[in-house]
Amino acid sequence: MSTATSHVEVSRRRRRSRRRPNMALLLGPSVGFLLLWMIVPLALTLYFSLRHYNLLQPGRRGFVGLHQYGALLADATFWTSLYNTIVLVVACLVLTVVIGLALALLFDSDFFGRGVARTLAISPFFVMPVVTALIWKNMLMHPVYGLFAAIFKAVGLKPVDWLATYPMPSIVAMISWEWVPFALLVLLTGLQSLPAEEIEAASLDGAGAWQKFRFITVPHLGQTIYVVIMLESIFFLTKFAEIYATTSGGPGLATTNLPYLIFLESFFQYDIGTASAIAIFAVILANIVAIFLVRFVASNLAEGAQA
Amino acid sequence: MSAPGLARQLPQDRSRGRKLRRKWLLTVVGYAVALLFFFPILWMLMTAFKSEAAAFTVPPHFFFHPTLASFGEALARGDYLHYALNSLGASLISTALGVLLAVPAAYAMAFYPTRATDGTLLWMISTKFIPAVGVLIPIFLVYKDLSLLDNLWGLILVYTAMNLPIMVWMIYSYFKEIPAEMHEAAQVDGANTAQVMARVVLPVAIPGLASTCLLAIILAWNEAFWSINLTNTAAATLPVFIASFKTAEGLFWAKMSAASALAVAPILVFGWMAQRQLVRGLTFGAVK
Numbered sequence: 001m002s003t004a005t006s007h008v009e010v011s012r013r014r015r016r017s018r019r020r021p022n023m024a025l026l027l028g029p030s031v032g033f034l035l036l037w038m039i040v041p042l043a044l045t046l047y048f049s050l051r052h053y054n055l056l057q058p059g060r061r062g063f064v065g066l067h068q069y070g071a072l073l074a075d076a077t078f079w080t081s082l083y084n085t086i087v088l089v090v091a092c093l094v095l096t097v098v099i100g101l102a103l104a105l106l107f108d109s110d111f112f113g114r115g116v117a118r119t120l121a122i123s124p125f126f127v128m129p130v131v132t133a134l135i136w137k138n139m140l141m142h143p144v145y146g147l148f149a150a151i152f153k154a155v156g157l158k159p160v161d162w163l164a165t166y167p168m169p170s171i172v173a174m175i176s177w178e179w180v181p182f183a184l185l186v187l188l189t190g191l192q193s194l195p196a197e198e199i200e201a202a203s204l205d206g207a208g209a210w211q212k213f214r215f216i217t218v219p220h221l222g223q224t225i226y227v228v229i230m231l232e233s234i235f236f237l238t239k240f241a242e243i244y245a246t247t248s249g250g251p252g253l254a255t256t257n258l259p260y261l262i263f264l265e266s267f268f269q270y271d272i273g274t275a276s277a278i279a280i281f282a283v284i285l286a287n288i289v290a291i292f293l294v295r296f297v298a299s300n301l302a303e304g305a306q307a
Numbered sequence: 308m309s310a311p312g313l314a315r316q317l318p319q320d321r322s323r324g325r326k327l328r329r330k331w332l333l334t335v336v337g338y339a340v341a342l343l344f345f346f347p348i349l350w351m352l353m354t355a356f357k358s359e360a361a362a363f364t365v366p367p368h369f370f371f372h373p374t375l376a377s378f379g380e381a382l383a384r385g386d387y388l389h390y391a392l393n394s395l396g397a398s399l400i401s402t403a404l405g406v407l408l409a410v411p412a413a414y415a416m417a418f419y420p421t422r423a424t425d426g427t428l429l430w431m432i433s434t435k436f437i438p439a440v441g442v443l444i445p446i447f448l449v450y451k452d453l454s455l456l457d458n459l460w461g462l463i464l465v466y467t468a469m470n471l472p473i474m475v476w477m478i479y480s481y482f483k484e485i486p487a488e489m490h491e492a493a494q495v496d497g498a499n500t501a502q503v504m505a506r507v508v509l510p511v512a513i514p515g516l517a518s519t520c521l522l523a524i525i526l527a528w529n530e531a532f533w534s535i536n537l538t539n540t541a542a543a544t545l546p547v548f549i550a551s552f553k554t555a556e557g558l559f560w561a562k563m564s565a566a567s568a569l570a571v572a573p574i575l576v577f578g579w580m581a582q583r584q585l586v587r588g589l590t591f592g593a594v595k
Contacts, residue, residue, distance in 0.1 A: 126578030
């Protein structure tokens with residue numbers, strides 16, 4: 001928000017406006033809609049997680065307290081999925097932020113046809129995840145007909161069945177391909193808000209390229225990188241389509257993350273109670289990240305009001 | 308140019324030459340990287356124009372006789388259009404509903420801020436951070452009872468809820484850029500809320516609204532988690548249809564590519580158009 005309103009202005013406007021519209025009427029529908037579709041279901045998930053609730057055992061229902069949470073904590077499958085979830089998030093974060101930063105620096109420097117190149121580079125972000133999964137699985141990583149196999153054969157190496165041999169790295173590669181463009185776009189926006197005078201002043205002071213990057217660009221980008229990490233964490237924690245369309249969580253449990261485990265528990269085991277308990281774990285995990293992010297947005301709002 | 312002038316300009320020319328060389332080098336690197344990232348999409352587009360046999364040559368061919376046959380086959384499977392129409396309906400109607408809900412809310416918060424405004428805004432954003440799996444099961448069960456499973460309206464309502472926080476946020480931030488004086492002047496002239504919104508606020512905010520809608524359409528169009536879990540065939544969207552190639556028809560790459568190309572192309576263009584504004588919406592204004 002470039003035209004932030006000061007408190008003085010707000011109160012002046014508040015005094016002057018004769019007819020203040022009916023706020024409940026304007027805000028109510030949105031708030032109500034989000035309550036019904038987000039908050040009420042979340043409360044129900046919590047409720048189900050405390051009950052025995054299996055669609056295949058309609059007779060056996062009832063309150064079991066934290067029993068299902070306890071059972072999960074003793075279940076190796078849950079821990080494997082939790083571990084996979086965290087590996088996926090961390091690996092994708094490192095790759096997208098490092099590559100995204102390098103690309104943002106590249107596309108921040110002046111060259112011919114930069115706009116077209118940037119547009120091409122960010123395109124993967126707009127491809128639907130299901131299509132991404134199928135292109136990578138079939139046309140790139142297929143052990144016989146895939147392009148990677150052809151390249152490996154051309155240089156005299158043995159083709160690899162990527163999704164079977166390296167399932168998690170393959171999924172990470174796919175997701176990173178989709179999300180490097182996001183990091184690139186956001187970091188580029190951050191870079192372009194860096195005042196040119198600061199860089200010039202540093203050049204006059206005799207700073208080298210690395211020093212300028214280390215002492216001006218990185219501190220300036222710190223906040224932007226923080227936002228990228230937070231947002232991507234929240235999206236990566238809930239990755240589903242890429243796994244569903246390629247490995248179906250396998251081989252074994254190698255690529256089963258928490259969202260996929262919930263999908264399996266509810267639609268294959270029909271165990272609503274256990275699936276809900278896993279969902280609550282997923283919500284808690286997401287909230288740990290979200291709290292920091294919301295706090296950041298809140299401080300930005302407050303800053304905007306004072307500016 | 309006189310000789311003394313030329314002599315004086317020489318060192319400058321040399322540095323300009325170095326700059327130009329650097330620029331060319333960056334151009335080459337920039338395009339190499341861009342093409343590397345774009346390549347899988349290009350590969351899909353190329354495969355879409357191949358025949359099924361040509362799609363399976365080892366090693367893969369970069370030069371071939373383009374054919375539209377795969378597009379024809381993908382479309383001829385009568386249900387492609389069915390899924391495409393569902394996708395179109397789900398993304399357009401959910402976006403329209405989102406605008407109807409978000410514009411009044413954003414208007415109220417942008418022009419009549421109260422002490423509760425920041426809190427309301429943050430609460431809305433935080434609902435976006437509830438993972439979909441956290442609300443899937445209750446929505447699935449309630450939908451089952453209300454026969455909203457495999458029903459396009461059921462999906463539309465979920466998409467509306469999914470995009471609403473982003474839409475409110477983006478529209479709010481665009482409204483905030485409208486000078487308060489403009490808004491006041493209209494009020495002093497005696498216009499009511501609806502008139503102020505229609506005559507003053509919306510016309511100014513049209514570009515912002517357009518990019519908000521583009522982003523909402525992109526997100527709904529590409530969405531797979533909800534459509535896979537809440538629909539079967541009647542209300543299934545393109546991601547569900549394309550995901551079906553993962554098993555049964557995984558060996559028809561040209562057809563799969565043609566179907567994918569048709570599903571990806573329009574959104575790719577929208578994405579290119581909205582790339583700048585997208586950052587604002589996706590980062591909730593944290594990066595400007």
